[in-house]
Structures are given as structure tokens and as C-alpha cells.
Amino acid sequence: MKLLTHNLLTSKCLKGVTVGYPLAIVAKEVKVNEIDFNPEFISRMIQKVDWAALCKAAENLGHSDELPPNVVDDYENNEEFLKKAHHFLMEIEVMNGDLICPETGRKFPVTDGIPNMLANEDEV
Amino acid sequence: MEDGTSTCTSVDGTEDFGDNPTRDSLTEGILNLLKPTVDCLENSIKNTRQSQVELRTQIENLSAELSVISQNQQSPIDLESYIKKLLDARKRITIVNSILQNAQDRLNKIHQLSAKEIWKTLPMMDKIETPDLSHLSSTDYENVYEPAEDSFLMLDALESEIPFIKSIKPTICLEIGSGSGIVLTGLAKCLGSDCAYFSIDINPHAAQVTQKTAYKNSVSLQVVNCDLVGPLLPQIQNKVDLLVFNPPYVPTDENEIDPQSLITLSWAGGSRGRTVMDRLFPVIPQIMSPSGVFYLLIVKENDEEDIFNVMMSYNWLGSVIIERKAGREFLKVLRFERVKV
Numbered sequence: 001m002k003l004l005t006h007n008l009l010t011s012k013c014l015k016g017v018t019v020g021y022p023l024a025i026v027a028k029e030v031k032v033n034e035i036d037f038n039p040e041f042i043s044r045m046i047q048k049v050d051w052a053a054l055c056k057a058a059e060n061l062g063h064s065d066e067l068p069p070n071v072v073d074d075y076e077n078n079e080e081f082l083k084k085a086h087h088f089l090m091e092i093e094v095m096n097g098d099l100i101c102p103e104t105g106r107k108f109p110v111t112d113g114i115p116n117m118l119a120n121e122d123e124v
Numbered sequence: 125m126e127d128g129t130s131t132c133t134s135v136d137g138t139e140d141f142g143d144n145p146t147r148d149s150l151t152e153g154i155l156n157l158l159k160p161t162v163d164c165l166e167n168s169i170k171n172t173r174q175s176q177v178e179l180r181t182q183i184e185n186l187s188a189e190l191s192v193i194s195q196n197q198q199s200p201i202d203l204e205s206y207i208k209k210l211l212d213a214r215k216r217i218t219i220v221n222s223i224l225q226n227a228q229d230r231l232n233k234i235h236q237l238s239a240k241e242i243w244k245t246l247p248m249m250d251k252i253e254t255p256d257l258s259h260l261s262s263t264d265y266e267n268v269y270e271p272a273e274d275s276f277l278m279l280d281a282l283e284s285e286i287p288f289i290k291s292i293k294p295t296i297c298l299e300i301g302s303g304s305g306i307v308l309t310g311l312a313k314c315l316g317s318d319c320a321y322f323s324i325d326i327n328p329h330a331a332q333v334t335q336k337t338a339y340k341n342s343v344s345l346q347v348v349n350c351d352l353v354g355p356l357l358p359q360i361q362n363k364v365d366l367l368v369f370n371p372p373y374v375p376t377d378e379n380e381i382d383p384q385s386l387i388t389l390s391w392a393g394g395s396r397g398r399t400v401m402d403r404l405f406p407v408i409p410q411i412m413s414p415s416g417v418f419y420l421l422i423v424k425e426n427d428e429e430d431i432f433n434v435m436m437s438y439n440w441l442g443s444v445i446i447e448r449k450a451g452r453e454f455l456k457v458l459r460f461e462r463v464k465v
Contacts, residue, residue: 004320005346008363013354021359035344041318044295048363108355114331117350124354 001115003057004089007049009115011101011108014123020101022053023108025060027097031113035090042086043076049089058088155238162238166231173224176217183214250286252279255309255341260333267329269303269390273450278307278370278421281446281457285419286314292415294365298322300352300404301370303390305334305345308368312343319365322346324353327386352404353411364411369404370421373397397426402434408460409438417461419445424454431458439463 011020051071058067067088072081099108099115106123109116187210194203257271282289294315299308302323312321323338323345325331331349338345353360372381372390375397382388393399401420408418418440422428432442440460447456 002346005322005348008322008356008359009348010355010357010359012357036317038317041295041320044293045320048295050359112332112335114328114335114347114349116328117348117355118326118328119351119354 001094001110001113002090003054003092003094004045004049005115006057006094006099007053007089009099009108009117011104011106014101014104014106014119017101017103020103022050022056022102023099024102025057025094025097025099027061027094027110029094029096030061031093031095032091033093035086037083037086039076039079039082039086042082042089045089046071046075046082046085049085054085054088058092061092061094063088159238162231162234166228169224169228169231173221173228176221176224180214180217180221183210183217187211187214250283250290250314252283252286252310252314254279255306255313255337257304257306257337257340259336259340260304264304264329264333267386268327268333269330269387271304271306273448273453274370274373274421274455275303275306277446277448277450277455278368278419278457279310281419281421281459282307282311282368283314284446285417285459289315289366289417292365292417294319296320296322296363296413297366297368298324298353298360298364298411299368300324301326301330301372301390302334302345302347303327303330303370305330305337307370308334308345309337309341309343311368312338312345313341317344320346322348324348324350324356326351326389329386330390352400353407357407357410360411362411362413365413365416367408367412367416367418369401369419371401371404372399373401373421373423373426375425393426397423398431401426401431405431405434405438408435408440409462412462414462417459420458420460422456422458424456428456428458435460436463439465 006023006025009023011017011023014020055067055069058064067084068081072078075081093113094110095113097110099110100106101108187207190203190207190210194207254276297308297311297315297319299322302308302325305323308321308323312319321344323331323334325334325347326349328349331347334345335347338347348355350356372393374391374393376392376394378394378399380388380392381394381399382392393401401422412418420431422431428444435442439462441463442458442460444456445459447454449455
């Protein structure tokens with residue numbers, strides 16, 4: 001699971017959960033895969049990303065303060081920023097661990113890089 | 125993911141892919157490099173031939189005039205030998221001319237071939253190659269839907285839409301119910317790294333198999349095991365540029381949609397085959413980006429007119445883009461777009 005994917009996942013579908021975002025990450029295994037840097041694509045993607053949630057995910061994985069707290073102005077032309085965004089969104093992958101609902105503490109397991117977001121019938 | 129590196133190099137490395145963009149652009153480049161030389165050669169041959177033809181006529185005229193002169197008056201010089209020489213020269217010019225003609229014919233052939241090649245390479249980039257599924261066995265297909273006519277019709281539909289899809293520049297592609305992963309993998313291979321691909325399946329086996337299919341074909345898909353887009357809401361709102369759904373469409377009893385039988389979930393569609401897709405329709409207007417496009421596979425029994433009406437009530441306009449009869453099933457792929465106001 002890339003942090004890009006984590007950026008979209010919520011536990012809002014659970015009964016009684018109001019926001020359910022971002023999910024905390026407790027990682028047992030993390031991988032870093034080198035991926036070709038595509039600045040044009042990353043620029044487009046940044047517009048669709050919740051930056052604060054990405055910073056929090058990075059923090060959960062022990063990368064505090066490595067990302068600027070906000071998307072910088074004129075990011076399309078800021079290669080250093082785009083490369084960082086690329087690294088955190090596309091290259092870091094949680095292979096095994098848990099995603100945790102911030103409100104209920106419900107765990108969603110990540111196995112072999114695939115988050116299991118299925119909820120039981122009585123949970124929704 | 126194990127193959128992050130190969131994920132990105134897939135687009136520009138391997139030789140065993142039918143539509144390899146690198147090879148295509150290389151071919152195009154070489155052809156474009158050769159073309160000016162060939163054109164230049166052709167032009168000079170044409171010019172040479174033209175001047176030779178002129179020369180030949182001049183010689184003919186000259187020799188005719190010389191014969192007239194030699195006949196009419198006694199000349200101190202014997203013109204006969206010169207006339208012979210001139211006629212000789214004319215013969216030689218004719219021979220050179222036919223050699224040049226041959227050369228030109230050959231150049232014309234090269235020209236035609238290169239034009240053909242260029243034509244071939246251009247649409248190549250817009251082709252979807254059927255992904256390699258050789259890593260899957262009958263055991264996998266006990267729990268995961270095996271690609272069938274419907275999967276291939278969806279691939280054909282998307283292939284016919286590639287120029288349009290490229291024109292909307294998708295950033296997020298999402299497939300719901302990816303099964304073996306054949307459709308999204310094919311699409312990802314075609315569109316490359318300008319886009320992120322998310323794959324959803326309620327069946328954990330299907331999620332794993334989709335992941336494997338992505339690895340096998342050196343593309344990167346972001347797989348989530350969940351029910352429709354539930355856990356992506358509301359974060360996914362207004363973000364999906366391209367949505368593909370080949371739903372369980374077979375009309376069955378409602379109670380046949382049995383969560384305990386994962387393989388049944390891949391096809392059992394309840395009343396009119398609409399139960400699962402009807403759950404998705406209301407969220408389409410929420411999740412799609414302003415220029416988003418949604419492709420849906422249905423069978424006749426799903427009642428396309430009614431689906432069009434449901435979607436129209438959300439201001440989404442549908443059309444049939446491809447249809448095919450496969451055994452008892454009459455399959456169609458519908459395309460939906462937001463009505464522009």
C-alpha cells in the first residue's frame with residue numbers, strides 16, 4: 001500500500017464514526033521501491049492529495065518533519081518539493097501492518113501490500 | 125510491492141511486449157531520419173532523368189539536322205561518323221535512363237513501406253495488449269472470476285476509447301471488481317505512468333490475483349480489498365477521472381448474492397442483474413472529477429434504457445459504445461459523462 005492509497009482511505013463507513021480520517025498506520029514491514037520520477041504526473045496528483053494526511057502518514061512511519069507542512073506555492077516548478085512528494089506518495093509502501101480508525105481504534109490489516117477495508121455487517 | 129523498479133521501466137525497457145512505446149518511437153525516429161535522405165535521392169534521380177530526356181531529344185534533333193546537312197551539301201568533313209557517335213551516345217543515355225528508372229521504382233517501394241510502418245506505429249500506442257495471465261492456474265479461478273467474453277469486450281471498448289481517454293488526461297483511474305486484474309492491467313500498460321491506477325475487489329483472492337497480474341505485466345496497481353467505494357468516501361470525492369466497472373450482471377435470486385461464496389459474488393447480480401450496480405450509481409456524481417468518464421459493462425437483461433434514465437436523473441448522459449453477442453449473453457459497454465451545463 002502506497003501512501004497515495006492511504007491518503008484516500010477512511011473508516012467513515014463504520015457505524016458511529018464521523019470523520020474516520022486519516023487512518024493511523026502501524027507498520028510491521030515497509031518497503032521503498034524506486035519509481036521513475038514523473039514531475040508532470042506528480043503535479044497533477046498533488047491537487048488530489050490531502051497534504052496534512054500525507055504528512056501524518058509519513059510521521060507514523062518515522063519520517064517526522066521530512067515533508068513541508070503545506071504544499072508550497074508554485075510547486076509545479078519546485079523540483080525538490082515534487083521529488084519529496086513523489087518519494088512519499090509513490091515509493092514508500094506499507095507491506096504489512098494495520099490501519100487504525102482514529103475514532104474507534106478498529107484495525108484494518110494490511111497484508112502483502114493490500115489493505116483489507118472490509119467491514120462486518122454489524123459494523124456498518 | 126516487489127517490483128517498483130520494473131514498474132516504471134516497463135514502459136521503456138522490455139522487448140517481449142507487442143506494443144512497446146520505445147520500439148515504436150525508435151522505429152518512427154529511424155524512419156523520420158531516413159525519409160529526408162530517400163526524398164533527396166528521389167528528387168535528384170527525377171532531375172537527372174529529366175535532364176537526360178532533354179539531352180536525348182537534343183541529340184536526336186542534332187543528329188537529324190546533321191543528316192539533313194550531309195545529304196544536302198557536300199561537306200569537307202565527313203559528318204557520318206559524328207552522327208554515329210551521337211546515336212551511340214543516345215543509346216547509352218537510354219540504358220542509363222532505364223537503370224535510373226529501376227532505382228526510382230525501388231525507392232518508391234521503400235517509400236511505400238516506410239509510410240506503412242509509420243502508419244502502423246502511430247495507432248500502436250493506442251492499442252491495449254491483452255495482459256499475460258500465464259501465472260494464474262485453475263486453482264486461482266476457483267475463487268476468482270476467469271476472464272471471459274465480458275472482460276475482453278471491456279478491453280475492446282477501452283481500446284476504442286484510448287484517444288478520447290488520453291484527451292481527458294486522467295490522473296486517477298479506478299476499477300471496481302477487478303477480478304483477475306486483466307482489464308486495469310491492460311489499461312495501465314497502455315496509458316503508462318501518467319496516471320495512478322486503483323483496483324477494488326470485495327474478494328480478497330481477487331485482490332491478491334490482481335496484484336499478481338500487475339507484477340507479471342510490470343505495471344503498478346494500487347489494490348484495495350473492499351466493498352465498492354465505501355472506505356474511499358468521502359476522500360475520493362471529485363477525484364476519479366476514469367471509472368471502469370464490470371459488475372456482477374447475471375440476473376439471479378437476491379439470496380444468490382451470497383457473501384460466503386466469493387466466486388458467486390463475481391457474477392450474481394440479483395433482480396434484473398442490477399443489485400450491485402444500482403448501489404454504485406448514486407455515488408457516481410460524487411466521486412467523479414468534472415471531466416470524469418465512467419464505463420459500465422451490462423447485459424441486455426439489465427435494461428439499458430432504465431440505467432440511462434437513472435443516470436440521467438443525476439445529470440449523467442449514457443451511450444452504448446460497443447455490443448457483442450456471446451453465447452446466450454448480449455453484452456454491451458456503456459459510457460457515461462456528466463451533462464455539461
